[in-house]
Amino acid sequence: MKIGIVSDTHDRLDAIEKVFHIFLDEKVEQIIHCGDWVSPFTIEFFDEMNLQHTKIPVFSVFGNNEGDIKRIIERNNNLAFPVQFAAKTVLELERDGKRLATYHGHDKEILSALIASQHYDAVFCGHTHMQFSMSQGKTLVFNPGAICYARESKMIKEASVGIYDSQTNEARHIYLS
Numbered sequence: 001m002k003i004g005i006v007s008d009t010h011d012r013l014d015a016i017e018k019v020f021h022i023f024l025d026e027k028v029e030q031i032i033h034c035g036d037w038v039s040p041f042t043i044e045f046f047d048e049m050n051l052q053h054t055k056i057p058v059f060s061v062f063g064n065n066e067g068d069i070k071r072i073i074e075r076n077n078n079l080a081f082p083v084q085f086a087a088k089t090v091l092e093l094e095r096d097g098k099r100l101a102t103y104h105g106h107d108k109e110i111l112s113a114l115i116a117s118q119h120y121d122a123v124f125c126g127h128t129h130m131q132f133s134m135s136q137g138k139t140l141v142f143n144p145g146a147i148c149y150a151r152e153s154k155m156i157k158e159a160s161v162g163i164y165d166s167q168t169n170e171a172r173h174i175y176l177s
Helices: 013-026 040-053 069-076 108-116
Strands: 002-006 030-033 058-060 091-095 098-102 122-124 132-136 139-143 160-165 170-175
Touching: 002 013, 013 040, 013 160, 030 091, 040 069, 058 091, 108 122, 122 160, 132 170, 139 160, 139 170
Parallel strands: 002 030, 030 058, 098 122, 122 139
Antiparallel strands: 002 160, 091 098, 132 139, 160 170
């Protein structure tokens, strides 16, 4: 199964539209969002793009920079394709026999514990806005980067998402610009 991995949207509606064109071209079957939606209108726009382009399930965690979680949840409940938010801080899924964890990444101790546990085949995270992919033991650790064109309080020219293949347990980055 191909899964689109996105993080740190930070209200960038223009980038969200690009992301859905990428996910459509890549024929992803699910989307995982690693947190930092920020404003309630962002989740509505995400749903609008999903309705127009892919109509696929979206799973997510919250990040450390959500502007109004209560209204995000309220609006999510009224969407055509509501996001399936993790009940806890960590989203756990199983796809093609692979155990997947998603955590925003803002607490390094939690992220390190998820990775060190070797309980998961892949751990997806965001927060740093820096794309990376590495293996630690059997666990793939993947950060898709951010689509908000910012890092460390500075504007950047690159934004990226990831495509994860649950059959091979491999992920790759795709740049929006």
